[in-house]
Structure formats: structure tokens, C-alpha cells
Amino acid sequence: MDLKAVRTFVTVVDAGQFQEASAVLGITQQAVSKRIAALEKDLGVRLFTRTARGAQPTIDGQAFLPHARELLLAEERALASVRPGRRALRVDVIGAKLAPAALLRSFHEAQPDTALDVVTLFDAGSAVAAVGAGTIDATFRAVTTRLPEGLRAARVLDEPIQLLTGPRHPLAGARSVTPEQLAGHRIWMPGIVDGTEWAAYYTALAAEFGLTIDSVGPDFGTEPLLDTVAASASLATFVGEQTRLVWPAGHDLRRIPLVDPTPVYPHSLVWAAANTHPGLAALRAHLTARIPARPASRTWTPAWAVRGVFPVRRT
Incomplete structure (x- = not known):
């Protein structure tokens, strides 16, 4: 072939x-x-x-x-x-338009001489297994369980979650909303798949604040989701603050911050302790140097979130 x-x-x-x-x-x-x-x-x-x-x-x-x-x-x-010694650093990101890809792009801009091989595996289980097997050097994931022996994780980004609505949604005019204010509103997320780390995150979020997160229906991708939300007076969805979205001007979609507390998605870098690839050491140093200060506002993340470089807790 x-x-x-x-x-x-x-x-x-x-x-x-x-x-x-x-x-x-x-x-x-x-x-x-x-x-x-x-x-x-x-x-x-x-x-x-x-x-x-x-x-x-x-x-x-x-x-x-x-x-x-x-x-x-x-x-x-x-x-x-x-x-030997010339292999590209192979790193998994959950999606090309999501925050981990932006982190990796910033590393590439800072270290353009470090060759990168970017892959996209399905879920944390597959990605962590690939790190353990040595088929990838690292992965950006939310880590929900204890890692296998020999693997390490560091929290590198706590990404705020935002509400995305169309112009006719009751909350479309709000500058910000609290998670409690979303009780009774239908949050539609057809991309949630049972057993994945993002399903674990949103299940914990719904349980904490009494939310209705609906994953019913086929997942046709981002564009059809945006089309549906834009035309609906009742549906909304969640997106990460750094998720790159582009939609037609007529959609008039609104990205609304969540506050008091702000739910944050815990992105961690996972790697094998025995991995000596020089690019991996450079990536870890780059991520450590760019970690922002602890957010001033109250934040929330699930209890299972791995304590990493800068643990963020609900206060």
C-alpha cells in the first residue's frame, strides 16, 4: 500500500x-x-x-x-x-481545535527546531496505554484514575468552561452566569461518550450543580451542533474557553463565562518517567514556564482531578 x-x-x-x-x-x-x-x-x-x-x-x-x-x-x-536520536517527539492531543493543541503550537513556536509528530487518539485510556507502550511520548489529557507504574502526570492548564447559546436563548443576553443558574436549562452535548474522560468530567459537573446535560442524538460534528444551538431558543452547550470555533455571522452565537465558581477542565501532560527524548524535557520545561498564576475567582474541578503542577481547587 x-x-x-x-x-x-x-x-x-x-x-x-x-x-x-x-x-x-x-x-x-x-x-x-x-x-x-x-x-x-x-x-x-x-x-x-x-x-x-x-x-x-x-x-x-x-x-x-x-x-x-x-x-x-x-x-x-x-x-x-x-x-536513533533523530526521531520526532510524538504527542497526542484530544483535538486540533482544542486547548491542548494550542499548548503544543506554543511550544512549536518557541522551539521550532524540535520535530513534532502530532497524533489524535480517541480517549485517555487509549492515550495512556500508548504512552506506556512507547508508541507516543506524551499526551494531554484529563486524568481520572491512578496512572500505571512508571508514568507521570502534571497539570498544565485549568481551562474555564463557557456556555454557548444562540441569540434566542433566555440567557443569551447575560454577561456571565453561575452554574446554579443553569439548573432547568437543557445543555446538549452529543459528543459525550460513556467511559471517556470528558464524560467523567461533565457527569461530575452535572451532579455537583444539578444540571441536565443531554447527550441523546448522533454526533455529526461541531458545525451541525453550532447550527442547532444557533437556531434554538432552549438548547445550549458547553465549550472550553480556548476552543477554536468559527460560525457564520448570522448565527450570532454567544460565549458566556461561568462564574462563582468557574468550572475548569483539568488538562494534564502524561509521559513515561523513563523516556529520555530531549524534546520531551524541552516540552515539560516550556509548559512549566508558561503556567499562569492561580485564578483570582473561585473555581471548581472534579474531586478526581490529578494534583499536578498547579492544583486548582474550589475555594
Whole structure:
């Protein structure tokens, strides 16, 4: 199998558009299309559906994706075996538009000579297992349970959670709201998956403040979620303060801070204590240097949040 074509496929999935994938890969959009067409011919299936918003993987594309990522990881391990000391630092982030990716981008800007291989695994369980197995060097995750022997974690960011509403929502005009004020309002988060760290976080948040967080319905991605919230007079959702969102001007969505207390999502860096990759040491030093001062306002995070570099507690 042509691994260049496989890498192109994964890049298009992550970028969401052929044009953005071409920029990431440093090739023309026509070359991207040719690689995808050749891969589809080899596999005998269609991998993408073109939409107004870009390229969406078909059901066959979704089935192929995890195996494609494994092929690329296997390729990287093979290459690393013959170039000791030159391997890129492989770091997992939960999503390209979420706060951990921003942390990693800031490190890359500060240390552009450190080669990075950014991957996106599904949940903390998979990511922590990959750190333990040595298939990745580190992961940014909320750590809900005790880590396996030999792994370390440090809290590197407590990210405030915000309420996102459309213009017709009863709270749309508020400058801020307290978690208690959300009782009785329907918070819709179809991306919550049982057993994940973010499900554990929002379950604890709902229990603490008597909230109704609804995950019913298929998760079609960020854009359909924003469309639904923008048009609704009753639905709202939660987003991280640093989550990068773009929506049409007509949506008039509102990001409303939560206060008294401010729920914060505890992002930690997880790595293996025996890992001597110089890039890992540089990443840890960079994150330690940029940790902000303890927030002045009251904050809340679940009791299971791992005590890390700067523990933040409800006060």
C-alpha cells in the first residue's frame, strides 16, 4: 500500500478540506486529489464525500481511518529504528481545535527546531496505554484514575468552561452566569461518550450543580451542533474557553463565562518517567514556564482531578 497516499488520506480527514491538507503536506491540491483517487482505486471504495464545508469521510473512510493511523505509526517506528536520536517527539492531543493543541503550537513556536509528530487518539485510556507502550511520548489529557507504574502526570492548564447559546436563548443576553443558574436549562452535548474522560468530567459537573446535560442524538460534528444551538431558543452547550470555533455571522452565537465558581477542565501532560527524548524535557520545561498564576475567582474541578503542577481547587 502506498503510504504517501495513506498519509494524505489521514491529513485530509484531520484538516477537513483537500486545500488545507495540501498546505499541511506541502503539495498541490491536485496532487492530494490524485493520491486519494489512487488509494480509492486500490481499496475499491469511496473514501470521501465532498460537501460545501469540505471533505467528509464516508462510512468506508471512517472504517479505514484507525487502520490508516496504525500504518503510519508502524512506518514511523520503522524509520525511527534506523535513525536513533533523530526521531520526532510524538504527542497526542484530544483535538486540533482544542486547548491542548494550542499548548503544543506554543511550544512549536518557541522551539521550532524540535520535530513534532502530532497524533489524535480517541480517549485517555487509549492515550495512556500508548504512552506506556512507547508508541507516543506524551499526551494531554484529563486524568481520572491512578496512572500505571512508571508514568507521570502534571497539570498544565485549568481551562474555564463557557456556555454557548444562540441569540434566542433566555440567557443569551447575560454577561456571565453561575452554574446554579443553569439548573432547568437543557445543555446538549452529543459528543459525550460513556467511559471517556470528558464524560467523567461533565457527569461530575452535572451532579455537583444539578444540571441536565443531554447527550441523546448522533454526533455529526461541531458545525451541525453550532447550527442547532444557533437556531434554538432552549438548547445550549458547553465549550472550553480556548476552543477554536468559527460560525457564520448570522448565527450570532454567544460565549458566556461561568462564574462563582468557574468550572475548569483539568488538562494534564502524561509521559513515561523513563523516556529520555530531549524534546520531551524541552516540552515539560516550556509548559512549566508558561503556567499562569492561580485564578483570582473561585473555581471548581472534579474531586478526581490529578494534583499536578498547579492544583486548582474550589475555594
